Amino acid sequence: AQSVAQPEDQVNVAEGNPLTVKCTYSVSGNPYLFWYVQYPNRGLQFLLKYITGDNLVKGSYGFEAEFNKSQTSFHLKKPSALVSDSALYFCAVRDGGTGFQKLVFGTGTRLLVSP
Amino acid sequence: GAGVSQSPSNKVTEKGKDVELRCDPISGHTALYWYRQSLGQGLEFLIYFQGNSAPDKSGLPSDRFSAERTGESVSTLTIQRTQQEDSAVYLCASSSKRGGNEQFFGPGTRLTVL
Numbered sequence: 001a002q003s004v005a006q007p008e009d010q011v012n013v014a015e016g017n018p019l020t021v022k023c024t025y026s027v028s029g030n031p032y033l034f035w036y037v038q039y040p041n042r043g044l045q046f047l048l049k050y051i052t053g054d055n056l057v058k059g060s061y062g063f064e065a066e067f068n069k070s071q072t073s074f075h076l077k078k079p080s081a082l083v084s085d086s087a088l089y090f091c092a093v094r095d096g097g098t099g100f101q102k103l104v105f106g107t108g109t110r111l112l113v114s115p
Numbered sequence: 116g117a118g119v120s121q122s123p124s125n126k127v128t129e130k131g132k133d134v135e136l137r138c139d140p141i142s143g144h145t146a147l148y149w150y151r152q153s154l155g156q157g158l159e160f161l162i163y164f165q166g167n168s169a170p171d172k173s174g175l176p177s178d179r180f181s182a183e184r185t186g187e188s189v190s191t192l193t194i195q196r197t198q199q200e201d202s203a204v205y206l207c208a209s210s211s212k213r214g215g216n217e218q219f220f221g222p223g224t225r226l227t228v229l
Contacts, residue, residue, distance in 0.1 A: 034217055043119075043206055043220035044158075090158065094216070102148070102171065103218060107157040 002027040004093050006106035013081045014114050021076040021109045023091030033074040034092040034103065035065055044090065050074060061085070081113045117141070119221035121207050127227045128197055136192045136224045140209030147190050148218060149182055150206045158206070164190065197228045 003026045013019045025031055035047040048059025055067045065076045076089060088110050092103040120139045128134050140147050149161040160174040164184040175181070179197075184190040194201055204225050208218035 032216070036220075043222045044208075044218075046217050046219065049217050102160065102163050103216075105158045105160075 002031075002093050002095050002104045004091050004104055004106040006089075006091055006109045008109050009107075010110045010112065012112050012114065015083050016080050019078050019081045019085070019111065019113070021089050021091075021111060023074045023076065023106060024072050025074060025091070025093040026072060027093055027095045029095045031067075031072075031074075032094045033065070033067065035059065035063070035074075035076050036090045036092065036105075038088040038090065038108075040087075047076070047089075081111075083113045083115055086111055086113045119207055119209055119219055121205075121221040121224050123224060124222065125225045125227075127229065129229050130199060131196055133193065133195045134197055134226065136194075136205050136207075136226070138190045138192070138207030138209075138221060140188070140190070140207070141211075141219055143187075144209035144211050144219075145187050146210045146212070146216070146218075147184055148208045148210075149190070149192050150208070151176075152204045152206055152223070154203075161192070161205075194226075197226075199228050202226055202228045 005024045007022055033050040036044040037047050038044045047063050048057050050057045050067045058064045063078050065074055067074050088108050090108050091106040094103050122137045145166045147164045151159045162182045163171040179195045182192045204223040206220055206223045208220045210216045210218045
């Protein structure tokens with residue numbers, strides 16, 4: 001069975017500094033990995049995904065994520081944080097080796113960017 | 116070019132009443148999902164529909180919860196005899212079979228059981 005871990009409940013960073021939100025995963029086959037963001041009182045919004053190809057994936061709003069197969073990680077990064085990036089971030093995984101499409105989500109990491 | 120829509124956006128009900136929540140997926144998306152999110156918490160998977168296949172109901176927390184989907188369109192999530200612990204935001208998502216199958220989420224229905 002697949003699983004996702006987001007080890008940090010909250011990440012604090014000052015505006016202008018780089019940010020990293022951590023995610024590790026476990027699947028039996030090839031992983032399909034996703035990051036979503038949730039702003040207050042809103043639904044989840046897709047940020048980026050890794051299916052195959054380059055390990056560094058670029059997504060919306062200047063975010064990127066690096067797939068590391070040996071460490072089974074898919075950390076979300078941004079070179080320079082904005083206050084408006086403050087939100088709840090979810091990592092998700094599915095097993096790409098099956099036709100089954102259910103995603104398994106992590107518990108979420110709250111990002112707080114201070115001015 | 117509408118996204119996933121859900122109605123109502125807010126629902127307040129009394130304990131013991133039944134409620135119906137509606138989800139309209141993106142046109143052409145064969146897969147539809149329901150999740151529950153308690154205040155500030157992660158996502159709890161409830162049920163998944165894929166085309167005409169039998170739905171995956173493995174996440175439904177009790178037999179008071181049920182869901183239906185008409186073909187590849189609208190879905191309704193029904194909660195019977197609501198309890199206070201059912202209070203949460205109920206999120207619907209849909210996806211297509213192409214690409215990585217990323218899910219597109221609706222804005223959610225906030226359910227409050229008094």
